[in-house]
Amino acid sequence: MSIENLKTYDPFAEADEEDSGQTKQTQEYIHIRIQQRNGRKTLTTVQGIPKKFDAKKILKVVKKEFACNGTIIGDEDSKMGDVIQLQGDQRAKIKDFLTNKDEGLGLDAKTIKVHGF
Amino acid sequence: MDSEAPSIKRRPSRKSVTFTDEKLVVNPDGSVTMDASPADEIKETAQSHSAPTEPQDAAAAAAPAADDGLDLSLMKKKKKKVKKEDDADAAADEAAPAEGDGAIDLTMKKKKKKKVVKEDDEFAKKLEALNIEGKEGEEAAPQEDEQEGDMDQGTGIWAHDETKPISYNALLSRFFALLSQKNPDHASTGTRSYKIPPPQCLREGNKKTIFANLPEICKRMKRADEHVTSYLFAELGTSGSVDGSRRLVIKGRFQQKQIENVLRTYIIEYVTCKTCRSPNTELSKGENRLYFITCNSCGSRRSVQAIKTGFSAQVGKRKKMQG
Numbered sequence: 117m118s119i120e121n122l123k124t125y126d127p128f129a130e131a132d133e134e135d136s137g138q139t140k141q142t143q144e145y146i147h148i149r150i151q152q153r154n155g156r157k158t159l160t161t162v163q164g165i166p167k168k169f170d171a172k173k174i175l176k177v178v179k180k181e182f183a184c185n186g187t188i189i190g191d192e193d194s195k196m197g198d199v200i201q202l203q204g205d206q207r208a209k210i211k212d213f214l215t216n217k218d219e220g221l222g223l224d225a226k227t228i229k230v231h232g233f
Numbered sequence: 234m235d236s237e238a239p240s241i242k243r244r245p246s247r248k249s250v251t252f253t254d255e256k257l258v259v260n261p262d263g264s265v266t267m268d269a270s271p272a273d274e275i276k277e278t279a280q281s282h283s284a285p286t287e288p289q290d291a292a293a294a295a296a297p298a299a300d301d302g303l304d305l306s307l308m309k310k311k312k313k314k315v316k317k318e319d320d321a322d323a324a325a326d327e328a329a330p331a332e333g334d335g336a337i338d339l340t341m342k343k344k345k346k347k348k349v350v351k352e353d354d355e356f357a358k359k360l361e362a363l364n365i366e367g368k369e370g371e372e373a374a375p376q377e378d379e380q381e382g383d384m385d386q387g388t389g390i391w392a393h394d395e396t397k398p399i400s401y402n403a404l405l406s407r408f409f410a411l412l413s414q415k416n417p418d419h420a421s422t423g424t425r426s427y428k429i430p431p432p433q434c435l436r437e438g439n440k441k442t443i444f445a446n447l448p449e450i451c452k453r454m455k456r457a458d459e460h461v462t463s464y465l466f467a468e469l470g471t472s473g474s475v476d477g478s479r480r481l482v483i484k485g486r487f488q489q490k491q492i493e494n495v496l497r498t499y500i501i502e503y504v505t506c507k508t509c510r511s512p513n514t515e516l517s518k519g520e521n522r523l524y525f526i527t528c529n530s531c532g533s534r535r536s537v538q539a540i541k542t543g544f545s546a547q548v549g550k551r552k553k554m555q556g
């Protein structure tokens with residue numbers, strides 16, 4: 117049994133999080149989106165992976181792990197860098213991959229935004 | 234995606250939004266019921282439930298089931314604490330609510346009790362020991378029986394120097410009673426989540442989804458249709474239009490549940506106040522082209538991000554080129 121009252125709680129934790137999100141702008145976020153194609157086919161796009169990671173290498177690993185095809189799209193207009201595009205709904209899997217410390221990139225889950233339904 | 238598509242879980246706080254016309258009521262006894270009645274009535278039911286009479290009702294119901302001997306042994310325990318002069322009064326006090334049948338019953342009990350107290354001291358002690366050893370079934374009934382006394386006057390179980398543990402149900406009903414007494418606002422809104430009507434989704438042909446009651450939902454959230462629409466399109470990675478009867482036509486096949494999930498994130502992002510979690514807020518365009526949410530409940534103001542579509546892959550390009 118634990119005493120709820122005595123848990124250390126930072127009342128400004130949420131506010132700080134919000135602030136950093138505002139000041140760093142959306143560039144810092146990794147957006148995982150889903151798009152519908154024809155029929156019941158979908159596409160998953162991952163946008164804003166930090167520059168220090170090689171998108172090609174990530175794609176190679178991810179394609180094998182998720183057993184899906186994918187491609188890298190250079191998206192020059194929005195300055196978002198390379199976008200990894202995967203076939204099918206890989207949102208949960210790619211999120212796990214990005215946050216996994218041992219087998220993935222070990223990124224902070226707070227920087228990842230999953231969009232879509 | 235079709236029905237098999239699992240929707241991604243993002244934040245636990247999403248659960249605070251419910252898509253229903255009914256009202257969820259958390260009763261003081263811990264049970265949760267759905268109530269189709271309007272909001273005003275709920276407060277009343279909650280109050281009546283939480284009135285201090287409730288545990289006594291439960292006790293009265295349990296009393297016939299309880300073994301006489303056990304019951305009395307417990308009564309005796311109580312008496313030990315009460316001073317001699319108060320003895321009769323206290324016994325009457327405690328017995329009265331439990332035995333709601335009448336005076337005759339009460340006197341019978343009293344007589345019996347006194348007899349047992351004088352004669353069966355050892356017997357009672359044995360029974361107590363049995364109780365402590367944890368005969369679950371037998372223990373349950375007398376424990377409910379103990380929870381008597383007037384909360385406001387601080388008698389019986391609520392007495393200041395009472396050392397018996399108060400049952401969870403009694404404490405819970407006390408909490409709700411005090412809450413509705415001292416803080417009726419929280420009693421009426423705190424336990425219920427934000428409700429909006431469920432989105433009505435129809436399929437148009439094979440490739441389009443009609444979101445029929447978007448205006449209604451927007452009205453409920455006090456947001457512009459266009460704002461919600463652009464958010465929906467950005468999140469679903471699609472586009473669409475509004476038809477003649479203000480229904481939203483979305484390209485692609487979407488299910489009600491999927492739309493619900495998007496609306497839920499919209500509400501968390503653009504409707505609820507982050508300070509007090511009240512959905513009673515207004516979205517307005519402030520200086521610097523920024524959008525601000527102003528809370529009508531607590532007055533806090535925060536900026537929200539503009540809706541961004543982000544990257545969107547070219548879908549069906551090949552088809553267009555062919556056709």
Ligand SMILES: [Zn+2]
Nearest residue numbers: 506509528531
């Ligand atoms: Zn507020």
